[in-house]
Amino acid sequence: MIKSIAKSVSQVDMGKNNLYVSLCNLNRQIFTLVILLFSTLINSIYSQTPSYYHYTSSDGLASSTVYDIIQAQNGFIWFATANGVSRFDGNQFATFRINDGLNSNSIIAMAEGRNGELYFGNYEKGINVLKDEKIQNYFTEINGQRFGISYLFIPQDKTNEQTIYAYGTYSGINAIRESKIAGFTNTKISLFQTDIYAIYKLTQLTNGKIIATTSGGLYDFENGNFTKLNITGLPDSDLYSFVEGDDGSYLAAAKSIIYHIKADKVIKIYDVKEYGDLGVSHIYFDSNKNIWFSIMNKGFYFIPSGSDKIIDIGSKMGLQNSLVNKYFEDNEGNIWISTFGKGVYCLNNLYLKSYNENDGLSNNTVYSIAKENSGKIIIGTFNGINIFEDGNFRRLKRNIGKPLTEYIYGIKNFDNTFYVGVSLVNQKIVKVTSEEINFYIFDLQSFSKTKGGLYLFGTTSDFIIVNRRLNYIDEGTNRFYIFGDNPNLNRINDIFEDSQKNVWIATANGLCKLSGLSYSANEFKAEKSFFPNDPVLSSRINYVTQDNQNNVWFAGVNGIARYNLGSDSVTSFTNLFGHDLSASNSMTFDRMGRLWLANMKGLFLIDGKMIKHLSGKTGLPSSEVLSLYLDENENLLYVGTSNGISLLDINQFDNFNPQPPNVIIVEVEAGDSVYTGYDNLVFSPEQRDVKIDFTALNFSSPGTIKYRYKFDGDWINTDFSFLNFVSLGSGTYTLQIMAKSKNSDWSEPTYLNFQILPKFTETFWFYLLILLILICFHLIFIFWRIKVHKKKIIAELELNERINELKHQALSAMMNPHFTFNALNSVQYLINSKRNEEANDYIAMMAKLIRKHLDTAGSGFILVSEEIIRLKLYLDLEKLRFQDRFSYEIINETHFDSSTLMIPNMIIQPFVENSLWHGIINSGIKGLLTISFSFEDVNIDSIISRSLIINITDNGIGINTAKKNKKEDHISKGIQIIEERLKLLSTKMELPKPIMLDDLSHRNPNFQGTEVI
Incomplete structure (x- = not known):
């Protein structure tokens, strides 16, 4: 996009050519010169340059020859060109040609249907329609013949079927109707039966009537019939264009004349013959009641609302010899102008009118602006002073006639006398009078005149010059230092006296307040106050002013500040509503008390609740705003910039309320696929990378668009009109996008769902499959545990069977044949020895012992007390047999209750029997057998457990000697069975080694015997 301001054709140069031709006649020369000067004056009265954007084919427009412009219902602006159609969103053009479905590239007219479909009129190849994002052929032939098209017209009539009127100037009208039942029908409306031979334009009024401008005047067009309109004062001749006003009036354009019609009569005539003796080809009445018109090949012109003055804007934009094809006002109030061969122009922000060096300004850098009582505007620039009146710039000249060309520091107006600080070579004050305006010019940076009549001059050396007379050079200087007592590099930028007679000194090093001023005997005194802790007032201050609320305001390098004279309080603003206020140059207040701030980043309007910002992107000649002046009578704000001066109409600006731009999704790209329809978008699992292109339609200030979006969480701001999402997971997403332009609110969000x-691995079925697999593994594990448990149970059963088998073996062992044989021998011996009573006791004891064995044979465990009784019976029998060759003792060492504790059955007697027969009987000494029961702490797998310990001790020959005397083939079945039983029990109950045998001689060689534990 190119923003340009074209140079105007200099009327002075044209005058010079005329003078050159007429040098032969002095009188004619003088006359021509007078006429030329008058013409120059008239033309310069309205020599303003509008703010505009210029688009050509180099910017993406299909062609620089543009025939028609429309704005679709969705907000896009479409251009019909000689090389296709272009769609524009304010930033980018999208172009459509034959390859996209057009019948030809030469599109001369466009129209929009009821449902938003667009119709494109080809010059010689019928009509195309854009519907559902696709261009198709709509209508090509009538009665087998092609028809020429210059215009397309669709009346806004919702009661009847839609009708498209396709017509040319001399070829009549083709009415095309599309019915859902009957299909296409067309009617040829011929001009042969009328008094007219040409139709220039069909226009629909707000009341629904259709007016035709023709070769025979104005006609009412209804149901295919033409009815002559009788307008008093309107000739029955060629009328080329027609437009409706806002008060029931109309404008009709003919050759070199514009007729203003109301109540069926001409009420005003605009004679434009001096701009071209040709037909007024187009005329337009905008929403601000301005009239725009163009003359064939003579550019275009402008009549401001409420004025009869004609402004040649076309010449200002280099279009003085160009053909304008169409005027169009978009929904933002911008005026679009299409041309033949020179592209389109968008005249934006029409509340601004700008002037620069091409308009006669001596220099584009404007440092100071003031107003003289008669309405003249005094403008100080980098190259002298300009007097601006009725749009005309005149240079201020010295008394010797030469223009003032010095750099202007500033201009102050006191009592309609202007005091100008300039960069003079000498320091004398020079008085210049021009047009009865007095200027005092001096080589100092700033100036003020107090209510007490003191003249204050600011220097660059940290002091002000104070004097009661203006010409301080002749009267002598009285220096008053600001920050020190000696000259120092510190420029005084501004001097201002407030309503309480305080003088404020704005310097490069900060602000100084002077109060209690007195001047006597050429001595100036004042009390100085500084603001070292304030971020704004302790730095460079450029400008000081006062509002009507008793506040003194300051503009400086770090922002702005406000000093309240009533409370002596300071409020500083470095940033306001997100806008950086640093590098502020000047300020003023309008009728509503709003603050206008000149800043190096643009022009700010601050009303306390919000802030608006204007810059080079919104119509100002430059974003570097250097000076301001408010004309309260006209409610105009003069804005001096580094590239010219602008006049801002505050009334129009307040009426211009930019609406938030709507966000439109342009394209969605997912993977390798591109989508232009955005309802119910569903992407495959492989389409994880999604790119979204969107736009916000804004044509007034397209470079100021900001976006923000919300996808998953908070809002995120961006300056880009596209979003890339990479490696998205499966699921449903909602994207919200909002936009705002300069000085507008955020738009309502646009949603994209x-x-x-998901991939199979992300689906419910995949997770269900995983769950089923886990369940199967779990079941397998359970079955395995069950199997292991069964094996364990079987092993336990086998163990129990083995234990039961051992029980039977133990039962058999109880009836040891050796014991029984010896017992019977003993009974026999007693009987033979006539010791019948003892034999009888022996038999009784033996019977009792056998009875005990039989009673407990089926029990795996037996009470300790029962075991002791059985042991006593056995030992008493053996003692009776061996005639007291041994004695025994049974000891309960820990005195536990033996009647409640159980031990495995028949595990003690075999060891007792072994001690007797293999230990004591063979020892040759009287034996002693000790059986003890006690509880002791036993370490089982690092766990201390309380366990029953049974000790069987004898003083026999010892286990080692007994093993030597034992026969090789002797097998102690009882001992083996007990050992196996106790081993099985120890494995099952996780007990330590159950039996320990020890020869007592190992402990002490003087002892003998065996201990069984």
Whole structure:
């Protein structure tokens, strides 16, 4: 996009050519010169340059020859060109040609249907329609013949079927109707039966009537019939264009004349013959009641609302010899102008009118602006002073006639006398009078005149010059230092006296307040106050002013500040509503008390609740705003910039309320696929990368668009009109996008919903499959545990069977044949020895012992007390047999209750029997057998457990000697069975080694015997 301001054709140069031709006649020369000067004056009265954007084919427009412009219902602006159609969003053009479905590239007219479909009129190849994002052929032939098209017209009539009128100037009208039942029908409306031979334009009024401008005047067009309109004062001749006003009036354009019609009569005539004796080809009445018109090949012109003055804007934009094809006002109030061969122009922000060096300004850098009582505007620039009146710039000249060309520091107006600080070579004050305006010019940076009549001059050396007379050079200087007592590099930028007679000194090093001023005997005194802790007032201050609320305001390098004279309080603003206020140059207040701030980043309007910002992107000649002046009578704000001066109409600006731009989704790209329809978007699992292109339609200030979006969480700001989402997961997503332009609010969000299908590994079925697999593994594990448990149970059963088998073996062992044989021998011996009573006791004891064995044979465990009784019976029998060759003792060492504790059955007697027969009987000494029961702490797998310990001790020959005397083939079945039983029990109950045998001689060689534990 190119923003340009074209140079105007200099009327002076044209005058010079005329003078050169007429040098032969002095009188004619003088006359021509007078006429030329008058013409120059008239033309310069309205020599303003509008703010505009210029678009050509180099910017993406299909062609620089543009025939028609429309704005579709969705907000896009479309251009019909000689090389296709272009769609524009304010930033980018999208172009459509034959390859996109057009019948030809030469599109001369466009129209929009009821449902938003667009119709494109080809010059010689019928009509195309854009519907559902696709261009198709709509209508090509009538009665087998092609028809020429210059215009397309669709009346806004919702009661009847839609009718498209396709017509040319001399070829009549083709009415095309499309019915859902009957299909296409067309009617040829011929001009042969009328008094007219040409139709220039069909226009629909707000009341629904259709007016035709023709070769025979104005006609009412209804149901295919033409009815002559009788307008008093309107000739029955060629009328080329027609437009409706806002008060029931109309404008009709003919050759070199514009007729203003109301109540069926001409009420005003605009004679434009001096701009071209040709037909007024187009005329337009905008929403601000301005009249725009163009003359064939003579550019275009402008009549401001409420004025009869004609402004040749075309010449200012280099279009003085160009053909304008169409005027169009978009929904933002911008005026679009299409041309033949020179592209389109968008005249934006029409509340601004700008002037620069091409308009006669001596220099584009404007440092100071003031107003003289008669209405003249005094403008100080980098190259002298300009007097601006009725749009005309005149240079201020010295008394010797030469223009003032010095750099202007500033201009102050006191009592309609202007005091100008300039960069003079000498320091004398020079008085210049021009047009009865007095200027005092001096080589100092700033100036003020107090209510007490003191003249204050600011220097660059940290002091002000104070004097009661203006010409301080002749009267002598009285220096008053600001920050020190000696000259120092510190420029005084501004001097201002407030309503309480305080003088404020704005310097490069900060602000100083002077109060209690007195001047006597050429001595100036004042109390100085500084603001070292304030971030704004302790730095460079450029400008000081006062509002009507008793506040003194300051503009400086770090922002702005406000000093309240009533409370002596300071409020500083370095940033306001997100806008950086640093590098502020000047300020003023309008009728509503709003603050206008000149800043190096643009022009700010601050009303306390919000802030608006204007810059080079919104119509100002430059974003570097250097000076301001408010004309309260006209409610105009003069804005001096580094590239010219602008006049801002505050009334129009307040009426211009930029609406938030709507966000439109342009394209969605997912994977390798591109989508232009955005309802119910569903992407495959492989389409994880999604790119979204969107735009916000804004044509007034397209470079100021900001976006923010919300996808998953908070809002995120961006300056880009596209979003890339990479490696998205499966699921349903909602994207919200909002936009705002300069000085507008955020728009309502535009929503885009889409779904990414999951991969199989992300589906419910996959997770269900995983769950089933886990369940199967779990079941397998359970079955394995059950199997292991069964094996364990079987092993336990086998163990129990083995234990039961051992029980039977133990039962058999109880009836040891050796014991029984010896017992019977003993009974026999007693009987033979006539010791019948003892034999009888022996038999009784033996019977009792056998009875005990039989009673407990089926029990795996037996009470300790029962075991002791059985042991006593056995030992008493053996003692009776061996005639007291041994004695025994049974000891309960820990005195536990033996009647409640159980031990495995028949595990003690075999060891007792072994001690007797293999230990004591063979020892040759009287034996002693000790059986003890006690509880002791036993370490089982690092766990201390309380366990029953049974000790069987004898003083026999010892286990080692007994093993030597034992026969090789002797097998102690009882001992083996007990050992196996106790081993099985120890494995089952996780007990330590159950039996320990020890020869007592190992402990002490003087002892003998065996201990069984």
